[in-house]
Amino acid sequence: xxxxxxxxxxxxxxxxxxxxxxxxxxxxxxxxxxxxxxxxxxxxxxxxxxxxxxxxxxxxxxxxxxxxxxxxxxxxxxxxxxxxxxxxxxxxxxxxxxxxxxxxxxxxxxxxxxxxxxxxxxxxxxxxxxxxxxxxxxxxxxxxxxxxxxxxxxxxxxxxxxxxxxxxxxxxxxxxxxxxxxxxxxxxxxxxxxxxxxxxxxxxxxxxxxxxxxxxxxxxxxxxxxxxxxxxxxxxxxxxxxxxxxxxxxxxxxxxxxxxxxxxxxxxxxxxxxxxxxxxxxxxxxxxxxxxxxxxxxxxxxxxxxxxxxxxxxxxxxxxxxxxxxxxxxxxxxxxxxxxxxxxxxxxxxxxxxxxxxxxxxxx
Amino acid sequence: xxxxxxxxxxxxxxxxxxxxxxxxxxxxxxxxxxxxxxxxxxxxxxxxxxxxxxxxxxxxxxxxxxxxxxxxxxxxxxxxxxxxxxxxxxxxxxxxxxxxxxxxxxxxxxxxxxxxxxxxxxxxxxxxxxxxxxxxxxxxxxxxxxxxxxxxxxxxxxxxxxxxxxxxxxxxxxxxxxxxxxxxxxxxxxxxxxxxxxxxxxxxxxxxxxxxxxxxxxxxxxxxxxxxxxxxxxxxxxxxxxxxxxxxxxxxxxxxxxxxxxxxxxxxxxxxxxxxxxxxxxxxxxxxxxxxxxxxxxxxxxxxxxxxxxxxxxxxxxxxxxxxxxxxxxxxxxxxxxxxxxxxxxxxxxxxxxxxxxxxxxxx
Numbered sequence: 001x002x003x004x005x006x007x008x009x010x011x012x013x014x015x016x017x018x019x020x021x022x023x024x025x026x027x028x029x030x031x032x033x034x035x036x037x038x039x040x041x042x043x044x045x046x047x048x049x050x051x052x053x054x055x056x057x058x059x060x061x062x063x064x065x066x067x068x069x070x071x072x073x074x075x076x077x078x079x080x081x082x083x084x085x086x087x088x089x090x091x092x093x094x095x096x097x098x099x100x101x102x103x104x105x106x107x108x109x110x111x112x113x114x115x116x117x118x119x120x121x122x123x124x125x126x127x128x129x130x131x132x133x134x135x136x137x138x139x140x141x142x143x144x145x146x147x148x149x150x151x152x153x154x155x156x157x158x159x160x161x162x163x164x165x166x167x168x169x170x171x172x173x174x175x176x177x178x179x180x181x182x183x184x185x186x187x188x189x190x191x192x193x194x195x196x197x198x199x200x201x202x203x204x205x206x207x208x209x210x211x212x213x214x215x216x217x218x219x220x221x222x223x224x225x226x227x228x229x230x231x232x233x234x235x236x237x238x239x240x241x242x243x244x245x246x247x248x249x250x251x252x253x254x255x256x257x258x259x260x261x262x263x264x265x266x267x268x269x270x271x272x273x274x275x276x277x278x279x280x281x282x283x284x285x286x287x288x289x290x291x292x293x294x295x296x297x298x299x300x301x302x303x304x305x306x307x308x309x310x311x312x313x314x315x316x317x318x319x320x321x322x323x324x325x326x327x328x329x330x331x332x333x334x335x336x337x338x339x340x341x342x343x344x345x346x347x348x349x350x351x352x353x354x355x356x357x358x359x360x361x362x363x364x
Numbered sequence: 365x366x367x368x369x370x371x372x373x374x375x376x377x378x379x380x381x382x383x384x385x386x387x388x389x390x391x392x393x394x395x396x397x398x399x400x401x402x403x404x405x406x407x408x409x410x411x412x413x414x415x416x417x418x419x420x421x422x423x424x425x426x427x428x429x430x431x432x433x434x435x436x437x438x439x440x441x442x443x444x445x446x447x448x449x450x451x452x453x454x455x456x457x458x459x460x461x462x463x464x465x466x467x468x469x470x471x472x473x474x475x476x477x478x479x480x481x482x483x484x485x486x487x488x489x490x491x492x493x494x495x496x497x498x499x500x501x502x503x504x505x506x507x508x509x510x511x512x513x514x515x516x517x518x519x520x521x522x523x524x525x526x527x528x529x530x531x532x533x534x535x536x537x538x539x540x541x542x543x544x545x546x547x548x549x550x551x552x553x554x555x556x557x558x559x560x561x562x563x564x565x566x567x568x569x570x571x572x573x574x575x576x577x578x579x580x581x582x583x584x585x586x587x588x589x590x591x592x593x594x595x596x597x598x599x600x601x602x603x604x605x606x607x608x609x610x611x612x613x614x615x616x617x618x619x620x621x622x623x624x625x626x627x628x629x630x631x632x633x634x635x636x637x638x639x640x641x642x643x644x645x646x647x648x649x650x651x652x653x654x655x656x657x658x659x660x661x662x663x664x665x666x667x668x669x670x671x672x673x674x675x676x677x678x679x680x681x682x683x684x685x686x687x688x689x690x691x692x693x694x695x696x697x698x699x700x701x702x703x704x705x706x707x708x709x710x711x712x713x714x715x716x717x718x719x720x721x722x723x724x725x726x727x728x
């Protein structure tokens with residue numbers, strides 16, 4: 001695995017900012033530059049700050065990290081600078097990290113960085129005095145996926161597919177079950193598919209809650225004939241997947257109004273998929289998906305090291321699709337009593353797109 | 365629910381720092397000051413920075429928060445200042461949050477803050493120029509639990525108990541199952557107990573992996589007669605619980621060496637619990653737990669709005685126990701082939717302690 005092309009792109013941004021080095025602290029950028037999937041599930045750690053990535057021309061990429069989160073292997077061109085992890089000694093990860101950054105910078109005081117790095121290092125006496133924010137450039141570079149990013153996306157999408165299959169299987173016999181019980185089956189299937197714990201952004205709502213776009217599963221009990229809206233974005237190996245389906249509880253026919261809404265949303269998703277190709281304006285793709293529907297959110301978004309990347313499909317979007325972008329498309333319809341949302345993730349190819357997610361979209 | 369005593373303590377720290385206001389960004393401090401359990405499971409959001417708490421004498425406590433994370437109700441004395449959440453418009457949560465902080469501060473440029481707030485606001489032109497770090501004082505204030513914190517801890521510990529019971533039940537018949545499958549049963553029980561999703565810090569390791577202190581569940585298949593070490597710290601309603609047990613797989617007798625190690629650790633935990641009372645030096649409590657054992661980590665730690673709070677039970681600790689502190693005690697023994705760790709959470713009472721966690725500790 002080589003991340004050399006990514007490193008070259010990041011150093012171009014650094015040079016354009018007139019800076020001799022680049023420091024990144026956003027977990028998505030650290031993953032993109034070093035391959036490390038940072039721990040995120042339990043919030044800020046009282047033991048250590050998150051890992052950092054430091055780049056400078058002609059130097060190896062440095063991953064500055066606690067011993068506890070240091071990977072067993074690193075990609076070519078990446079070296080770890082590790083500080084003491086969780087021991088019985090004094091715990092001062094932020095100080096250790098700043099010291100290592102200062103040593104690696106060796107007097108360079110004006111650097112480029114992402115906004116997370118700018119926040120983390122501005123106040124320290126030994127650290128950079130000025131961090132020039134290149135967050136936007138990094139987001140643009142990340143939007144076009146290389147072979148490694150695509151492989152990681154496929155794995156994460158397969159985990160999402162496993163979750164959708166589990167939801168569909170559980171829904172058939174779910175009358176009387178709580179949303180949170182269905183979620184246990186879904187998450188269990190995702191983590192069994194990945195063979196490890198998986199951070200998971202998810203909507204799982206039932207009945208009238210589906211009209212509210214999304215939300216976390218709760219103790220609401222589902223009943224035959226109700227809808228379940230399930231949107232699953234698992235992070236596997238540092239890359240996020242995404243998928244959404246809306247299914248009916250039980251084995252009876254779905255309510256007619258739900259079938260009509262589902263058909264409209266399904267048609268919108270099909271139109272959007274057919275419209276994807278390099279050069280299409282992002283706002284035009286949003287218009288195609290949104291035509292005839294009225295949902296108060298984006299029509300889709302890029303996805304990769306973050307669950308929501310560029311491009312962002314909204315009416316005010318600028319820019320055009322580029323080959324290699326990977327985009328989630330998620331038109332929807334929300335009525336007073338229920339909502340339907342369907343989502344596929346596609347890769348922009350030379351003359352159209354490839355649908356990467358493989359879950360079923362039928363109501364039942 | 366009133367948080368008036370906490371607010372008074374925080375304002376005392378603010379005055380001692382010579383500052384007219386206090387800004388907190390650490391999710392643990394935001395919870396302690398406003399009751400809000402911040403979203404943490406999916407890492408930094410691309411849509412909004414985390415919630416902030418702002419205090420000043422004679423003013424209501426302000427919770428500065430995206431509309432998406434604004435609670436339906438707030439405790440007495442707390443008001444929300446909310447900015448636009450997830451829409452189709454421009455997304456710039458950090459700018460909105462800084463603007464609201466600037467307006468609420470109304471020209472006060474030197475303030476007190478926790479270290480997370482100091483990081484987040486130092487670079488902005490309209491925001492405070494100097495943030496005086498009172499993180500340590502806030503940690504000391506949080507260490508002694510009021511009635512609300514204790515009630516929340518009991519709920520979180522009950523969720524951990526439910527997870528331990530599920531692990532124990534699953535272990536009996538686990539031969540051939542993967543760790544990650546057992547984890548699904550454990551997490552499912554915790555979330556069913558809470559009726560909602562629950563952030564979860566957890567070790568779940570089996571066989572020789574138990575010798576390595578901890579780690580995430582993986583695809584390792586467990587076998588009859590092996591040990592499983594399971595440490596569960598779920599966050600429910602903003603408060604963390606914690607518990608650890610070590611159990612044998614199957615219904616046969618545990619290996620003799622494991623029984624001996626378990627007896628030594630169990631005895632250490634009993635000794636530590638008996639030693640807890642106000643005025644006991646923290647390092648003495650660590651010594652009592654550690655006596656005759658050799659584990660490379662703390663003997664325990666405070667717990668509440670963060671999963672690891674003061675006091676920290678290590679040989680170099682300073683300070684003494686105070687009535688109302690809540691402490692996890694977790695002595696352990698790690699051999700070449702296996703490890704055993706047991707943990708209870710106790711509340712320091714006027715003349716001893718009350719054991720708050722209720723899970724079983726037996727090997728089988």
